[in-house]
Amino acid sequence: MQIRCQRCSFVFTLSHEALTTALEEIDKTPTRHYNIECPKCRRQIKVPVKQIRRFQPRQE
Numbered sequence: 001m002q003i004r005c006q007r008c009s010f011v012f013t014l015s016h017e018a019l020t021t022a023l024e025e026i027d028k029t030p031t032r033h034y035n036i037e038c039p040k041c042r043r044q045i046k047v048p049v050k051q052i053r054r055f056q057p058r059q060e
């Protein structure tokens with residue numbers, strides 16, 4: 001899943017592992033946005049939960 005920093009426009013990929021962790025956090029604390037830190041400028045990026053769920057790894 002590609003994330004773009006709103007501050008420095010740095011684009012990075014969120015791993016499946018990080019996505020799974022994010023989803024676990026969201027399930028514990030329902031929220032509309034999940035904060036991810038930009039690896040370049042360290043700003044908190046708000047990612048819509050809907051976007052994360054769309055990229056949820058398939059459970060088979």
Ligand SMILES: [Zn+2]
Binds near residue numbers: 005009040
């Ligand atoms: Zn940034």
